[in-house]
Amino acid sequence: MIRLTRDPIETHELTQSVLRPGCGAVVLFLGTVRDLTGDERTVFLDYEAYAPMAEAKMAEIEADVRSRWPVGEIGIVHRLGRLYVGEVSVAVAVSCPHRDQAFEAARHAIDRVKELVPIWKKDHAPDGQSEWVPGTPLTR
Amino acid sequence: MIRLTRDPIETHELTQSVLRPGCGAVVLFLGTVRDLTGDERTVFLDYEAYAPMAEAKMAEIEADVRSRWPVGEIGIVHRLGRLYVGEVSVAVAVSCPHRDQAFEAARHAIDRVKELVPIWKKDHAPDGQSEWVPGTPLTR
Amino acid sequence: MEHESFTIQVLLFARARDLAKADSVELRLPFPATAADVRQAIRECCPQLEPLLASSALAINHDFADDSTPIPKNCEIALIPPVSGG
């Protein structure tokens, strides 16, 4: 399951949705808006996406993770719009039979989301200054 | 925060409780009761602990994780008593500034819980047979 | 004989949109054309995007393109600056 949303991410529902009787391990990763990046203070971030491509890439990531690990269920949700410090910007939940699989699968999924999905964030500082977070050039 | 409980683990509250403005990453691990171990079907598990020592070891694990990673907050909760397939037996939630730290810290914590904490489970099969899960001898 | 040509829209996002002050740019390309031709046409029409071009990817129909990827006549093209989701 993959989703882009402008609403707060329902992390509990996401976690519950991946539970499976054959899977003894669930890993949930949450990315949240940090107050500091180095010495720079953040008040909020504005996230934007190239939505149809972002959804296509998230679906590819889901398929890739399923091909590498025995996934019971996986959910990847990214939030868009204005997010204040502490809010959840991205959530990945994965269930697998065993914990090494669930940890590896969740880690792989979030790494790929940050590398491949066309989403950008603009950082807004307390002094009103804003700038696009530099990000990672595509290496594919 | 460490806790033994006979009630269902409140995984959402646990996750929320580790969120910190300086931490951009949260990892939650849930161990759940699997329906199959190899070919053997499980109906429920009975968990028991040597409670005061289990709490002491969980507190040691919390301190160990905090000494190795820049943990914002960590929560480790283990459930005791009768758990049916699908129920959450153990939960670990960790927040850190960055995701590599949060993944490593959560993984280390659950690995140590399974190695060091005096908790045992008895597996109950559909035919009424039951046996203590062999477990791992202490290596330390 | 005149070479065939066609028009494409390139969608712009994030810093690219801010630099170009536009959601998209319209380019006229010879046919056939590749992604490398799109880059060159962007360079010529929007010099303000120059600092971002080397680190940006081109996407054709929601998939990343190499310089050699051909541009179909009806497709959705986007310039993808370094991503920073998560």
Place this chain on the structure above:
Amino acid sequence: MEHESFTIQVLLFARARDLAKADSVELRLPFPATAADVRQAIRECCPQLEPLLASSALAINHDFADDSTPIPKNCEIALIPPVSGG
């Protein structure tokens, strides 16, 4: 001259409790004694625990003990079969 001796309770859990059909066993040890002496005393008093002893640890006051760990006169001792939490 008679050697000093003392009595300890060893708490039993999980498979150890099932095998011994008891929550604890009482042992009389010479003083001073080590964890190795506790193991030997368990072996003698409860032969039914023998198959579990080699893979089990002893805990003294909630910490794992080596064979050489001395046994204080007032302490909580437990036999810890291989753990299977999680």
